Amino acid sequence: xxxxxxxxxxxxxxxxxxxxxxxxxxxxxxxxxxxxxxxxxxxxxxxxxxxxxxxxxxxxxxxxxxxxxxxxxxxxxxxxxxxxxxxxxxxxxxxxxxxxxxxxxxxxxxxxxxxxxxxxxxxxxxxxxxxxxxxxxxxxxxxxxxxxxxxxxxxxxxxxxxxxxxxxxxxxxxxxxxxxxxxxxxxxxxxxxxxxxxxxxxxxxxxxxxxxxxxxxxxxxxxxxxxxxxxxxxxxxxxxxxxxxxxxxxxxxxxxxxxxxxxxxxxxxxxxxxxxxxxxxxxxxxxxxxxxxxxxxxxxxxxxxxxxxxxxxxxxxxxxxxxxxxxxxxxxxxxxxxxxxxxxxxxxxxxxxxxxxxxxxxxxxxxxxxxxxxxxxxxxxxxxxxxxxxxxxxxxxxxxxxxxxxxxxxxxxxxxxxxxxxxxxxxxxxxxxxxxxxxxxxxxxxxxxxxxxxxxxxxxxxxxxxxxxxxxxxxxxxxx
Numbered sequence: 232x233x234x235x236x237x238x239x240x241x242x243x244x245x246x247x248x249x250x251x252x253x254x255x256x257x258x259x260x261x262x263x264x265x266x267x268x269x270x271x272x273x274x275x276x277x278x279x280x281x282x283x284x285x286x287x288x289x290x291x292x293x294x295x296x297x298x299x300x301x302x303x304x305x306x307x308x309x310x311x312x313x314x315x316x317x318x319x320x321x322x323x324x325x326x327x328x329x330x331x332x333x334x335x336x337x338x339x340x341x342x343x344x345x346x347x348x349x350x351x352x353x354x355x356x357x358x359x360x361x362x363x364x365x366x367x368x369x370x371x372x373x374x375x376x377x378x379x380x381x382x383x384x385x386x387x388x389x390x391x392x393x394x395x396x397x398x399x400x401x402x403x404x405x406x407x408x409x410x411x412x413x414x415x416x417x418x419x420x421x422x423x424x425x426x427x428x429x430x431x432x433x434x435x436x437x438x439x440x441x442x443x444x445x446x447x448x449x450x451x452x453x454x455x456x457x458x459x460x461x462x463x464x465x466x467x468x469x470x471x472x473x474x475x476x477x478x479x480x481x482x483x484x485x486x487x488x489x490x491x492x493x494x495x496x497x498x499x500x501x502x503x504x505x506x507x508x509x510x511x512x513x514x515x516x517x518x519x520x521x522x523x524x525x526x527x528x529x530x531x532x533x534x535x536x537x538x539x540x541x542x543x544x545x546x547x548x549x550x551x552x553x554x555x556x557x558x559x560x561x562x563x564x565x566x567x568x569x570x571x572x573x574x575x576x577x578x579x580x581x582x583x584x585x586x587x588x589x590x591x592x593x594x595x596x597x598x599x600x601x602x603x604x605x606x607x608x609x610x611x612x613x614x615x616x617x618x619x620x621x622x623x624x625x626x627x628x629x630x631x632x633x634x635x636x637x638x639x640x641x642x643x644x645x646x647x648x649x650x651x652x653x654x655x656x657x658x659x660x661x662x663x664x665x666x667x668x669x670x671x672x673x674x675x676x677x678x679x680x681x682x683x684x685x686x687x688x689x690x691x692x693x694x695x696x697x698x699x700x701x702x703x704x705x706x707x708x709x710x711x
Contacts, residue, residue, distance in 0.1 A: 482587045581627075
């Protein structure tokens with residue numbers, strides 16, 4: 232879709248008036264730079280010279296006022312606008328699959344203010360999580376949001392995808408870190424949500440934006456919670472003879488009020504392949520890595536020992552704590568070669584969440600469905616772990632890989648989609664919610680009706696009310 236008044240050249244000239252020539256890319260360059268995020272099919276399509284993302288232009292504004300002006304321009308020209316953070320999303324949300332303008336937020340990366348009394352910070356949406364954390368650490372502070380993609384993921388991207396990090400079991404997902412946001416509406420108004428989330432001044436507008444993947448507004452800044460860097464970290468590692476024993480130990484830990492900063496539980500295949508490879512230790516059985524942290528060492532030790540006792544009561548066999556320390560030091564290696572998959576492989580994650588009443592059934596149904604849907608000729612591998620725990624349940628991260636997929640792109644996509652559909656359908660039928668922290672994007676679009684039912688009508692009405700011309704990310708989340 233291209234504006235009639237002069238086409239691409241006209242779009243570029245108008246964007247240049249708003250943001251300056253150095254912050255605008257015309258179509259050829261824009262389509263190269265923003266060809267894909269980290270969604271497998273987007274990567275494969277780009278490699279096959281059939282890119283999903285086809286922006287007519289791209290702009291990198293430096294102020295919220297410029298963002299608002301770009302959004303108003305998109306409305307004036309009636310063309311789509313897709314926000315872009317670090318491009319690290321794995322579901323396809325950042326692809327400009329209907330053309331229009333890509334709005335890259337990464338020049339909006341200022342740390343506007345740190346409140347040392349309240350331990351909060353106003354930070355712009357384009358700052359990478361890794362860079363934000365590095366700066367905070369120089370002041371003895373931490374954000375406690377450590378996504379696997381921290382090198383690339385931005386604050387705004389984390390908010391848009393409702394992302395999570397390795398410390399979520401204690402400190403929460405991104406929605407638990409955000410007090411308020413500054414955003415630009417789909418029609419170009421600048422809005423600041425109420426300063427704190429604990430209020431009874433009507434519905435919580437901040438939370439409406441979190442997880443909306445750019446469909447309801449462009450987040451330009453946020454006020455987020457900070458903490459002091461912990462004075463102590465204590466690790467514990469336990470193996471279990473059965474998956475269910477470890478799940479029950481994790482459940483008892485979480486419902487008791489204990490809060491490990493990390494509780495990651497790998498099934499036997501993931502422990503013996505993925506985790507064992509990273510920590511360079513044989514791990515033949517389901518294995519749980521726990522970490523407790525805090526400002527008061529005595530409290531950290533007491534909480535950890537109580538949790539470790541629960542593990543032993545449920546059949547846990549204590550392994551060297553150094554395994555956990557090594558995992559912590561190498562926690563990001565899973566997302567780089569040689570651990571991370573590359574073409575011509577097919578890969579993807581069925582990432583679902585459920586309460587404790589359903590979690591074991593969801594695990595078995597989901598992993599069984601994924602394994603059974605493809606023939607042995609594809610040599611599918613499946614590494615599954617429970618990586619984010621709550622006082623009411625946990626999530627299941629089932630990562631599949633086919634070493635070499637079909638050479639034909641359409642056939643490869645059909646195989647990928649068949650595997651994802653089998654896993655998601657099975658998870659839904661067993662009582663799960665279709666995603667915990669990666670978002671919906673393009674990959675999970677087909678499942679939104681099944682997830683929400685009649686609720687999709689309510690979401691669509693919200694989208695139409697805020698975005699009457701369907702400018703922001705049309706079609707994403709199944710909206711517009």
